């Protein structure tokens with residue numbers, strides 16, 4: 001089996017996320033997170049003369065989809081979705097009918113021990129989605145200050161024991177560099193009181209999440225990209241976003257709320273002036289969650305939430 005076909009990705013909210021784009025078969029669409037192409041294939045199956053531009057910053061994702069054969073209306077872009085505008089302009093595209101995001105790490109990235117995303121495998125500290133990037137988990141763990149480590153563990157991992165874990169890391173790296181995921185797991189465990197270690201999930205889960213978010217600047221990239229997506233989408237067009245953790249979901253929820261509510265009007269106006277009407281409407285007031293059947297079939301679906309907006313004018 002080749003490295004490309006070895007790993008499978010079960011697409012989360014496949015039907016819900018694509019069908020909520022209300023696809024125009026002749027329209028222009030973006031899949032901002034190609035992965036192994038689950039959503040891409042479903043969007044393509046609904047297009048006639050329409051075009052699909054699919055982004056992934058991971059060359060392994062682009063290669064795996066390319067190996068399956070690429071139809072003429074699928075355009076694969078090995079780019080970060082934070083460069084949405086620029087990358088699409090390079091393809092001659094300045095407006096689109098819909099954009100889909102299925103955020104986070106794919107199962108192939110997670111399950112490939114060499115990528116260093118998982119605390120379940122011993123591997124060099126890495127966690128870069130884009131292998132050409134300089135910043136890796138190794139750099140963060142060995143070079144970022146105690147204060148910066150505490151900040152990311154607290155902010156991106158909501159880790160209660162951020163300070164004592166950061167202290168353990170600081171002490172260990174004073175003797176020799178921290179090289180592997182298992183070395184990091186041991187330091188995290190050492191920084192958590194024994195009683196707390198026995199409750200909840202894996203003790204390294206929060207810190208690994210925090211480092212991954214920092215390595216890939218996941219929240220910065222999402223905010224920058226969604227800002228552009230909101231400008232790119234045509235009237236009647238939609239943006240569908242699947243999130244997997246509370247920080248990214250809060251960001252999407254807040255940005256969509258700003259775009260779908262009337263802002264800054266003097267109190268007591270009898271009617272809302274047309275120019276103050278929001279450009280977007282929410283398709284669902286509450287996020288769409290995976291069905292019971294999907295939750296049973298796909299463990300990755302557990303924390304998934306889908307939010308969708310439509311440009312009104």
Ligand SMILES: C[S@@+](CC[C@H](N)C(=O)[O-])C[C@H]1O[C@@H](n2cnc3c(N)ncnc32)[C@H](O)[C@@H]1O
Pocket residue numbers: 009010011012032033034035036037038039040055056057058061079080081082102103104105106107129221222
């Ligand atoms: C959850 S997977 C997508 C799975 C895909 N929907 C499928 O069905 O196979 C997320 C993918 O998005 C990519 N990704 C995450 N953040 C990105 C970014 N800022 N720019 C480009 N690609 C990104 C990851 O490399 C990963 O392959």
